[in-house]
Amino acid sequence: MTAVLPKHRTLTYSEAVREALAQAMEVDERVFLLGEDIGTYGGAFGVTGDLVHRFGERRVRDTPISELGIVGAAVGAALAGMRPVVEIQFSDFTAQAMDQIVNQAAKIHFMLGGAASVPMVLRAPGGSGTGAAAQHSQSLEAWFAHVPGLKVVMPSTAADAKGLLLAAIDDPNPVIVLEHKLLYKQSGPVPEEATRVRLGETTVRRTGGDLTIVATGVMVSRALQAAEQLAADGIEASVLDPRTLRPLDAAPIVDSVTATGRALLVQEAPRTGGFMAEVAATIVESSAFGHLRAPVARLCGLDVPIPYAPRLERAAVPQTEDIVRGARELVTAW
Amino acid sequence: MDLTKDADAARATLRTMWTIRRFEEAVDDLFARGLMHGTMHLSIGQEAVPAGACLALREGDYITSTHRGHGHCIARGARLDAMMAELLAKETGYCRGRGGSMHIADVATGNLGANGIVAGGVPIAAGAGLAVSMRGGDEVVVSFFGDGAVNEGAWHEGVNLAAIWDLPVVFVCENNHYGMSMSVGKAFKVERLAERAAAYGIPGVTVDGNDPQAVHDAVSDAVHRARAGQGPSLVEAVTYRWKGHSKSDKNLYRPREEIEAWREQDPIARFERVVAATLSEADVAACRDEARDAVREAIRVANAAPDARADSLADAVYARGDA
Numbered sequence: 332m333t334a335v336l337p338k339h340r341t342l343t344y345s346e347a348v349r350e351a352l353a354q355a356m357e358v359d360e361r362v363f364l365l366g367e368d369i370g371t372y373g374g375a376f377g378v379t380g381d382l383v384h385r386f387g388e389r390r391v392r393d394t395p396i397s398e399l400g401i402v403g404a405a406v407g408a409a410l411a412g413m414r415p416v417v418e419i420q421f422s423d424f425t426a427q428a429m430d431q432i433v434n435q436a437a438k439i440h441f442m443l444g445g446a447a448s449v450p451m452v453l454r455a456p457g458g459s460g461t462g463a464a465a466q467h468s469q470s471l472e473a474w475f476a477h478v479p480g481l482k483v484v485m486p487s488t489a490a491d492a493k494g495l496l497l498a499a500i501d502d503p504n505p506v507i508v509l510e511h512k513l514l515y516k517q518s519g520p521v522p523e524e525a526t527r528v529r530l531g532e533t534t535v536r537r538t539g540g541d542l543t544i545v546a547t548g549v550m551v552s553r554a555l556q557a558a559e560q561l562a563a564d565g566i567e568a569s570v571l572d573p574r575t576l577r578p579l580d581a582a583p584i585v586d587s588v589t590a591t592g593r594a595l596l597v598q599e600a601p602r603t604g605g606f607m608a609e610v611a612a613t614i615v616e617s618s619a620f621g622h623l624r625a626p627v628a629r630l631c632g633l634d635v636p637i638p639y640a641p642r643l644e645r646a647a648v649p650q651t652e653d654i655v656r657g658a659r660e661l662v663t664a665w
Numbered sequence: 666m667d668l669t670k671d672a673d674a675a676r677a678t679l680r681t682m683w684t685i686r687r688f689e690e691a692v693d694d695l696f697a698r699g700l701m702h703g704t705m706h707l708s709i710g711q712e713a714v715p716a717g718a719c720l721a722l723r724e725g726d727y728i729t730s731t732h733r734g735h736g737h738c739i740a741r742g743a744r745l746d747a748m749m750a751e752l753l754a755k756e757t758g759y760c761r762g763r764g765g766s767m768h769i770a771d772v773a774t775g776n777l778g779a780n781g782i783v784a785g786g787v788p789i790a791a792g793a794g795l796a797v798s799m800r801g802g803d804e805v806v807v808s809f810f811g812d813g814a815v816n817e818g819a820w821h822e823g824v825n826l827a828a829i830w831d832l833p834v835v836f837v838c839e840n841n842h843y844g845m846s847m848s849v850g851k852a853f854k855v856e857r858l859a860e861r862a863a864a865y866g867i868p869g870v871t872v873d874g875n876d877p878q879a880v881h882d883a884v885s886d887a888v889h890r891a892r893a894g895q896g897p898s899l900v901e902a903v904t905y906r907w908k909g910h911s912k913s914d915k916n917l918y919r920p921r922e923e924i925e926a927w928r929e930q931d932p933i934a935r936f937e938r939v940v941a942a943t944l945s946e947a948d949v950a951a952c953r954d955e956a957r958d959a960v961r962e963a964i965r966v967a968n969a970a971p972d973a974r975a976d977s978l979a980d981a982v983y984a985r986g987d988a
Contacts, residue, residue, distance in 0.1 A: 348727060363799065395829065400788045400822025407792020407806075410777050411727065413799065415792075430819065434782050435789065440984050442768040442899060444761035448984035479982050503984035 339520035344486070345378050347521045348454070348510065352379070352416065354525040355500045356386050362500060365405055366418030375420040376456055376515050402453065406436050406505075409451040412533060414500060414576035417515060421467045422509055425474075436505035438481030450503045452496070456512040456550055458599055459648055465636035468644075470548070470600035475507045476576040476609070482506040482530055483576040487551035491574055494528030494541035499502035502530060511549045512613040533580040535587065539567025541662050542593035545584055545610055550597045550649060557654035566662050576606055580655035584610065585617040592624035593661050598653075599648045602631035625665030630657045666720065666885070667898070668878045674724030676952060678877050682712040682933045683956035685736040685831035688745060690736070691960050692766075696912065701752055705766035706733040709876075710907035713932035717880030718807060718902075721888045726776040727793045727806040729786030732767045733839075733906075734779035737809050743771035745963035746933040755970040760959030762973025763981065777890035783844070786795065787836070794832030794897070805891045806834045806882070813844025820890050824897070827854050828865040831896035837889040838899065839874065842905040844920035859901040867897050875932040878939075933936060 342350065355362045368375055370383040370393040383391040394401050398419055405415035421426050425432060432453065440448045459468035475483045482504055486492040492510065499506035537558050538549060546554040551572045558568040573579055587592045587615045594614055596607035611627045614620070632648040649657075668678045687707050695701040708715075711733075719728070719740035730737040738748060743759070751758025751769050759769055770776040777793060780786040788959065790808030814820050815838060827834045838858050842849050850966045862869025868887070872879040880902050887898035905927035909916050916924075937949055944952075 365846040395825060397729045397822035397825065399819050400791070400826045403785075403788020403819060404792035404795055404826050407729075407777065407789035407794070408796040408799075409792070410789065411796035422889055430782055430785060431788065435780075435785055439778060441981050442760060442764040443770055443772065444759065444763045445981035445984070446759070446772045447768070447777070450984070482983070503986065 337522040337524055337526060339522050341518050342521040343516055343518050344489040344492045344510070345376065345515040347361070347489040348378050348496055349380050349382065350489045350521070350557040351493040351496040352382060353385065355497060356390060359413065361414040362416065363392060363413065364416050364418065365392050365394060365401055367394055367396055367417050367420050369393060374418060376512060378515065379418065389499050395608055398424050399431055402428040402431035403435065405451045406431055406439070406449055409449045410439065410447055414450055415551055416452040416454065416500060419453060419455040422455035422471050423466050423469050425455055425471065429599070432481070433436050433478050437478045440504070441480060448503045449505050452499045452506050452508060454508045454510060457509045458511040459514060459637040459644055460513045462619050462639060462641060462644065464639040468637035470598070470632065471602055472547070472576055473600060473606045476606055480505065481577065484508045484530060484574065485548045485572055485575065485576060486510065487514065487548055487572050489517065490521045493521050494526055495530065495557050495574060497525055498527040498530050501527065506530070509548070513549050514657070528574070529582050530575045531578040532575065533571055533573045533583040535569060535583060537568065537570040539569050540591055541567045542595055542658055543569045543571060543584070543587040543591045544595045544597060544654065544658065545571045545573065545604065545607070547576070547599040548599060553649065553651045554597055554654055556609050556651045557658060559660055564659070566658065568658055579613070581613045581617070585614065585619045589622045592622050595630060595654070595658050596627065597630045597654055597659055599632050601634045602629060603634050605631055607631060625661050628657060628661050630654060666881065668672065668717070668720065668881055669776060669939050670943055672834065672943050675943045676948060678716050679936060679940065679949065679952040680955055681716040682877070682936065683944035683953050684745070684959060685712045685715065685739050686933060687956045687960040688739060688748070689735055691964060693776045693908070698943070702754065703765050704911050705752070706911050707908040708733045708736045708906065710927065710931070711839055711841055711904045712736055713877040713936070714874050714880050714904055714911065715809070717877035718837055718883055718884040721885040722807060725775065725804045727777055727804065729777050729790040729793070729806070729808045730770065730779040731783070731786065731809055731811060732779060732781050734769060734809070735766070738769055738771060738776055738779070740774050741771065741774045741784040742777065743774055745959055746966040747771070749963040749967035750970050753967045754830045754973050755967055756971065757838055757970040761981070770852045775787045784810060784817035784823070786810060786965060787814065787820045788826065790834050790974050791827040794827055794834040795830065798830065798832050802967065803892050804833065806830070807837055808834055809837050809839060811844065812838060812840040812842065812849050812852070812858060812868045813847070815861060816852060822898070824865050828896040831894060833891035834897040835884055835891055836897060838901045840901050840903045843906065843919070845910045848918070857901060859899055862899040867899060869901065871901040874904030875930050875935060877932065877936060902956050
């Protein structure tokens with residue numbers, strides 16, 4: 332008997348996000364979109380595209396430039412029974428909306444003793460690589476992952492961009508979805524159905540016995556490229572993608588490090604206080620500690636704002652060759 | 666609605682104002698005796714605003730409230746025992762001891778929450794109005810905030826969104842003259858905060874916030890506009906906070922004479938004089954007694970309740986299942 336596989340087509344990450352939004356809006360009248368230039372303009376990165384023509388201006392709602400107001404309105408609409416999905420043009424601009432994200436959305440369910448919840452989604456592109464410099468290129472996931480009450484998602488493939496977003500829209504909590512602007516044009520197989528990718532499930536992208544690489548966002552594809560190059564040298568890496576930073580599914584990471592004895596943790600964000608420090612602590616606090624054959628290693632963005640010049644921008648964050656070098660050192664030096 | 670000539674309305678107004686007053690006096694006393702912890706912000710002297718405003722609302726309407734929100738909660742019909750239990754850190758409190766005075770709310774009466782951030786509730790109110798508008802409902806949202814909120818970005822962004830989308834929101838500014846210690850005279854160049862409405866293309870009106878009838882009339886007009894799909898309004902109710910900002914306040918920023926002068930404008934005493942022709946002395950006394958008894962009973966019930974339990978502390982961080 333042949334298993335019936337879900338039908339996949341190749342879509343870009345951006346198209347996958349749009350398809351998730353459309354499918355969620357089709358089945359649930361409560362779902363609507365709110366953000367700057369998401370209507371006729373189609374979104375700063377073209378993600379919402381033609382949705383305004385399919386669902387109308389009422390549900391694909393262009394807003395003035397006022398991030399705090401937009402997120403606040405989403406909090407209020409969610410409290411009053413709707414399922415708003417906010418687009419913030421660049422994740423950097425969430426700084427403008429931080430009170431509503433951190434003090435309102437994240438805390439209302441708790442502060443009210445569970446009497447109300449805030450089922451909203453905030454999508455925002457993060458990351459560097461487009462020459463947009465310091466105020467349009469940050470990786471701010473650690474800010475959000477630090478706040479109890481928020482869930483934080485970083486899809487690294489087109490299929491996950493769709494599946495995680497659908498799950499985020501279903502979730503009764505505020506979910507921050509950090510898309511990566513370099514991934515928007517990358518393609519991959521995406522199921523036609525509205526298949527959910529559960530929040531809080533780490534996935535194993537590649538299996539190898541010599542070391543475990545944990546990576547997020549655009550670093551996942553770089554880690555996979557690095558793993559291919561390492562394999563040519565006879566070093567086999569496992570590559571794990573948490574996908575959801577909060578709640579973090581640590582068990583597959585612990586299991587993998589237990590098996591390989593080595594962990595290389597890769598993030599685009601600056602090192603200090605970054606999310607991979609949390610992953611490192613989780614590993615050394617776990618049963619994997621006794622299996623470590625080398626110190627847990629982090630490969631992070633430099634502790635600098637993202638610069639403009641291409642050569643500088645490239646130097647500020649881990650590249651494939653950095654991951655290859657880091658992995659090789661970890662395996663050969665220990 | 667004539668709150669002064671209609672005996673039922675007069676009774677309801679007076680009872681609400683006395684209940685707020687007695688509740689907050691009791692809380693002040695419990696705090697002073699070390700029987701209540703944390704901090705709290707009392708609205709004694711401002712009772713006419715929530716009493717007059719909430720009488721313009723009906724079931725299904727929403728409010729957002731402030732750190733000085735006991736009055737809004739009571740005027741909207743919340744249970745005194747659950748409020749008192751929350752302040753006394755009991756499991757039976759509205760927030761199961763997670764919220765306290767600054768976050769108290771009764772979601773069942775449409776109270777979407779008090780707020781520790783002064784303009785935090787303003788865009789949230791716009792969002793609740795957006796939900797109503799998108800569903801095609803005729804409910805109204807009243808957003809309460811103080812004069813201190815009107816200079817925050819969230820206020821401007823929230824009011825603007827409500828204005829451009831004609832949302833059914835009534836913005837009620839309780840101008841009690843001080844944002845903590847900063848007086849309105851120092852914090853604003855405009856004479857009246859209601860002038861700010863013009864910048865957003867919505868009606869703005871300033872009323873005597875110590876007169877429940879004046880508040881009620883202005884809010885009722887704004888509620889009618891909102892229900893009719895004509896968009897938001899701003900009502901500035903000028904009143905005064907008798908007590909300090911919070912428990913740490915030494916009142917160094919305002920003269921005693923000013924406080925005394927405003928105490929002579931006590932909204933409750935004034936209203937009792939105005940309704941003397943409508944309510945008998947016995948009626949008025951009954952309103953006072955009912956308020957006192959209700960607050961005493963709330964304290965008794967709350968004191969008997971179990972303390973908030975730490976074993977379930979992590980449970981309500983995230984909502985489960987379909988909300």
